[in-house]
Amino acid sequence: MMYHRGAxxxxxxxxxxxxxxxxxxxxxxxxxxxxxGTGGMEAAVVNTISPGDKVLAVSAGKFGDxxxxxxxxxxxxxxxxxxxxxxxxxxxxIADALRTDPDVRAVLVTHNETSTGVTHDxxxxxxVVSTTDALLLVDAVSSLGALDLPVDAWGCDVVxxxxxxxxxxxxxxxxxxxxxxxxxxxxRAQAPRFYFDFTAMRRSATRHFTPFTPAVSLFYGLQExxxxxxxxxxxxIIARHARVGAHTRAGVKALGLxxxxxxxxxxxxxxxxxxxxxxxxQRLRQVMAEEYDVILAGGQDHLADLIVRIGHLGAVVEADIxxxxxxxxxxxxxxxx
Amino acid sequence: MMYHRGAxxxxxxxxxxxxxxxxxxxxxxxxxxxxxGTGGMEAAVVNTISPGDKVLAVSAGKFGDxxxxxxxxxxxxxxxxxxxxxxxxxxxxIADALRTDPDVRAVLVTHNETSTGVTHDxxxxxxVVSTTDALLLVDAVSSLGALDLPVDAWGCDVVxxxxxxxxxxxxxxxxxxxxxxxxxxxxRAQAPRFYFDFTAMRRSATRHFTPFTPAVSLFYGLQExxxxxxxxxxxxIIARHARVGAHTRAGVKALGLxxxxxxxxxxxxxxxxxxxxxxxxQRLRQVMAEEYDVILAGGQDHLADLIVRIGHLGAVVEADIxxxxxxxxxxxxxxxx
Numbered sequence: 326m327m328y329h330r331g332a333x334x335x336x337x338x339x340x341x342x343x344x345x346x347x348x349x350x351x352x353x354x355x356x357x358x359x360x361x362g363t364g365g366m367e368a369a370v371v372n373t374i375s376p377g378d379k380v381l382a383v384s385a386g387k388f389g390d391x392x393x394x395x396x397x398x399x400x401x402x403x404x405x406x407x408x409x410x411x412x413x414x415x416x417x418x419i420a421d422a423l424r425t426d427p428d429v430r431a432v433l434v435t436h437n438e439t440s441t442g443v444t445h446d447x448x449x450x451x452x453v454v455s456t457t458d459a460l461l462l463v464d465a466v467s468s469l470g471a472l473d474l475p476v477d478a479w480g481c482d483v484v485x486x487x488x489x490x491x492x493x494x495x496x497x498x499x500x501x502x503x504x505x506x507x508x509x510x511x512x513r514a515q516a517p518r519f520y521f522d523f524t525a526m527r528r529s530a531t532r533h534f535t536p537f538t539p540a541v542s543l544f545y546g547l548q549e550x551x552x553x554x555x556x557x558x559x560x561x562i563i564a565r566h567a568r569v570g571a572h573t574r575a576g577v578k579a580l581g582l583x584x585x586x587x588x589x590x591x592x593x594x595x596x597x598x599x600x601x602x603x604x605x606x607q608r609l610r611q612v613m614a615e616e617y618d619v620i621l622a623g624g625q626d627h628l629a630d631l632i633v634r635i636g637h638l639g640a641v642v643e644a645d646i647x648x649x650x651x652x653x654x655x656x657x658x659x660x661x662x
Numbered sequence: 663m664m665y666h667r668g669a670x671x672x673x674x675x676x677x678x679x680x681x682x683x684x685x686x687x688x689x690x691x692x693x694x695x696x697x698x699g700t701g702g703m704e705a706a707v708v709n710t711i712s713p714g715d716k717v718l719a720v721s722a723g724k725f726g727d728x729x730x731x732x733x734x735x736x737x738x739x740x741x742x743x744x745x746x747x748x749x750x751x752x753x754x755x756i757a758d759a760l761r762t763d764p765d766v767r768a769v770l771v772t773h774n775e776t777s778t779g780v781t782h783d784x785x786x787x788x789x790v791v792s793t794t795d796a797l798l799l800v801d802a803v804s805s806l807g808a809l810d811l812p813v814d815a816w817g818c819d820v821v822x823x824x825x826x827x828x829x830x831x832x833x834x835x836x837x838x839x840x841x842x843x844x845x846x847x848x849x850r851a852q853a854p855r856f857y858f859d860f861t862a863m864r865r866s867a868t869r870h871f872t873p874f875t876p877a878v879s880l881f882y883g884l885q886e887x888x889x890x891x892x893x894x895x896x897x898x899i900i901a902r903h904a905r906v907g908a909h910t911r912a913g914v915k916a917l918g919l920x921x922x923x924x925x926x927x928x929x930x931x932x933x934x935x936x937x938x939x940x941x942x943x944q945r946l947r948q949v950m951a952e953e954y955d956v957i958l959a960g961g962q963d964h965l966a967d968l969i970v971r972i973g974h975l976g977a978v979v980e981a982d983i984x985x986x987x988x989x990x991x992x993x994x995x996x997x998x999x
Contacts, residue, residue, distance in 0.1 A: 326832050359696070359698055360857060363875075364696075367856050384946060517737060519735045519736075520704045540834030
């Protein structure tokens with residue numbers, strides 16, 4: 326491994342950070358943290374809130390709930406605004422909630438809810454939040470890099486993503502942006518933090534280092550992945566994901582299957598498919614894995630017996646989806662016999 | 663990457679955990695966290711202390727200071743017991759401090775102080791702490807796996823190490839053990855934690871998973887490294903580090919140079935060498951790197967202008983040290999001209 330306090334590694338951090346800012350569409354700070362995406366979400370919370378702060382947590386799935394739980398763990402006064410799993414958050418209802426509680430300090434939102442395959446209308450939600458003094462903290466773990474998310478233009482204050490998603494790198498890195506408004510909150514926030522402290526990250530970033538030993542080998546991967554993404558182009562990547570998402574949904578419907586969410590909010594990075602009556606998702610996944618070498622994710626919590634999920638973010642094209650759906654068709658025929 | 667919620671990955675976690683317990687010499691829980699060693703140190707603190715708890719932080723270097731800072735960040739009432747950098751902590755003085763403050767809830771100790779090349783007498787310190795009700799939290803980031811540290815026999819409650827040290831894996835994983843006594847503290851501890859929560863780790867560990875997406879590729883490395891270590895044997899590895907450490911110190915002295923610490927406490931994983939007057943450590947490191955391709959670490963904080971550090975942990979044998987010292991001799995001759 327390269328020495329992480331040397332010029333060679335600093336050059337990687339500088340290149341990676343510059344390219345991440347392009348994909349985040351931000352002029353603000355972007356940091357790479359050695360942790361999973363959840364660590365990045367905790368960083369967003371502990372750097373901007375104080376115990377007792379009122380926080381509005383918008384959720385329609387497992388990851389929305391997790392964001393709320395993190396804020397509760399750190400003693401925020403969390404108002405949970407839940408929408409049914411599989412539906413999109415309604416910006417009008419969020420606006421009402423913010424009118425009812427004008428002293429909300431931060432709004433927590435999931436851009437792409439991986440557990441249900443829903444992409445919330447973050448642009449509209451951000452517009453609502455921007456009319457208040459609240460910060461907007463965004464879990465973009467499974468969206469940023471694949472779905473359009475102009476961080477500065479929409480006014481998102483802290484945005485979190487993870488290396489293993491659109492970035493095509495093994496898991497272990499979380500990437501976060503911090504807006505000027507978020508920095509004001511950092512200066513006031515009383516939640517204790519050490520490993521996840523943004524101020525320490527900013528101090529080290531002036532020399533293109535990280536405050537603590539980073540996952541060096543994953544930085545090599547991120548550097549290479551960002552070069553590939555740079556070559557393909559941000560808009561082209563977003564367009565490809567839109568195309569592959571539509572292709573997946575059309576293919577699922579052609580098999581006579583239903584998609585969990587309303588198509589207007591169906592995600593272009595993951596598709597949640599209702600498994601037909603009489604077949605369990607567990608059995609379908611098992612046959613697809615063992616006989617056709619195709620790995621799907623199951624549903625989580627109360628969706629475990631209802632859905633399977635097809636991931637299509639990162640290095641995925643239509644032909645990959647065709648292979649997966651062909652395997653699914655064969656497995657279903659076998660199980661329906 | 664392997665799916666981190668599948669049977670294949672669970673088998674890796676099970677194998678890795680079992681072997682780690684052997685090297686930790688413990689029957690208690692061992693968890694692998696995706697973070698640097700500092701994240702593991704923060705995990706040790708937040709899982710066992712509450713704001714206001716009295717904590718004794720023993721320090722004689724940068725990493726001892728860091729452990730104290732983490733506890734202060736989480737609002738413990740920290741009693742700092744400092745020894746001069748380059749010296750070993752005196753167990754008798756620690757005993758006195760614990761008699762003066764019998765309500766200390768936890769003692770924080772660095773086993774091997776990487777910043778000064780000192781190995782503290784953890785066995786004697788642990789004996790002192792065991793006569794009290796205090797927990798013993800150990801930063802063993804740069805010792806465990808290379809130096810003898812029988813976690814259960816010495817009664818260490820939380821012990822933290824890092825993948826990039828003795829384990830010969832790229833950085834990005836922290837490994838921690840948690841004793842039954844520490845679990846009692848976890849049940850009471852009020853410091854907020856989410857990503858670093860031991861209870862969530864224990865829940866996932868029953869199925870050989872991690873609570874959040876782990877750095878899968880680093881687990882592959884850890885699995886392989888532990889197989890190599892298993893083949894060499896724990897006692898043989900410890901003996902090799904003792905041999906290489908002594909070899910390094912003898913070689914340094916043969917060059918007419920001085921070792922920073924008293925040799926009785928000199929570390930077998932890193933040697934801090936005083937740079938002769940008239941030469942800066944920075945310049946010595948630069949010449950060695952550029953002309954001989956040998957990378958040494960510098961000193962930190964007030965040791966920056968005094969020392970260089972030779973690392974010798976992991977896959978290192980006497981011949982590697984001879985190469986490094988030959989380069990050092992040539993660089994010194996060049997700079998002394």
